[in-house]
Amino acid sequence: MDEPEIKAAVKTYILNEYLPGEDPAALTDTTELMTTGILDSIAVLKVVTFLESHFGITLEPHEAVVENLNTLSAIARLVMSKKA
């Protein structure tokens, strides 16, 4: 799975779970997810669980941080590094 595919899968998940009815175009690769409150602390954990089950990776507590999860781009980078 390449970066655009990862981004697309995560984007669909976030749109369905946390932004239902929102214009998909409004969620870009650089939209801030954690710092703007789109994802609260529980939502972040749910995203982590989604990433683990969907991409078959394991994330440690210190990886569930803003640097890794604040944007679709950062999330895709994290997943790619885990799959490498």
Add this chain to the structure above:
Amino acid sequence: MRSPARDDISFAEIIQIVAGAQRWGVISENRIIPMNFELTPEQQTLQKAAIEFAGSELNSNVIERDARQIFSREGWQKCASFGVQGMPLPKEYGGRGAGPITTIAMMEGLGYGGSDQGLLFAINAHMWTCSIPLLKYGTPAQKEKYLPGLCDGRLIGANGASEPNAGSDIFSMQTRVTKDGSDYVLNGRKIFVTNAPVADLFVLYATVDPQLGAAGISGFVIEKGTAGLRTGERKDKMGLRTALMAEVVLENCRVPATALLGREGRGAEVFHYSMAWERACILATCLGTMRRQLERCINYARARTQFGQPIGKFQSVANRIVDMKLRYEAARLLIYKTGWLMQENKSADMDAAMAKLYVSESFVKSCLDAIQIHGGSGFMTELELEREMRDSVGSTLYSGTSEIQRNIIARGLRL
């Protein structure tokens, strides 16, 4: 919901609407299936049995036990034998395997028939913050070991999340957990722990690093008597006095890896899950009490005469009772809708928050109304309305305060 009324709707449009409704299953075989607000006959029977059980078995000496803060272990055991603690748990662990709606119906019955709100609150805390997270996140060995006792009354569960500096902002907790080989060592202090003085089993939360926030938290299930775990003095409190409360202090409390509840660093998820259940179900007993109070007030307003007529004939008294009725009916819809969402495995965070907020605040208002309607007698301990009022106030605080529920709802509305 109907669309705004129009009188120019064409026959073709009606056909189209009916066809759409049939596709969505709203209309089948030309018959409109109404939304069903009734409990099933089985649920009604269970609720009636719960009312009778609570009325005959749980109401002795409540005034005295409230004054002296005495928890009824006997009442706890009777409830377990009736099936209360095990109602939502699977039969393989000794539970009844009931869904959320059936469980809510039973709890409403207990709150209607029973006046020991403290005992019912203690049972609620045990079910939603100990048994339910164990069922969802426990290992097979943990479930085998604890769930049968949590169902049959042998074990009392408690939950320690709140701390002196972490209440609403729960994920800022400071209680630390460090790893030592395969063991975990916990240090910190939990406050407001319902059931702590009588608990056999504690679900406790600690963080590997407070900087990590929610992602640093792990849940543990720890038995009473574990070295390093100590409960503090029993706390005196305004209401729910027959449910006991104390601090839990952890001083180098070493537990094996088998005590971890859920995955390391996923304790916030465990906590969130138990809160979702608690918010949805904990106020069902209060709902029952609201119904009982309403009926009591109607009877009193019909029987009590002043100025030569029943006080219910005075509009300001009648209006108060009308408001009680409205609150009860709206509260009931919110709670059962949340139960239905959970039964259907649909997201219920916002609905549970609405139910928690509305029912708790309505309960406090209705308790005050009930006292007012009974005049000076309502203020007297023997009528038990003043205790119900004291008991009600806690409901706006525990499981997240009213303000926090409003925040959850606002977030759900993406405000």
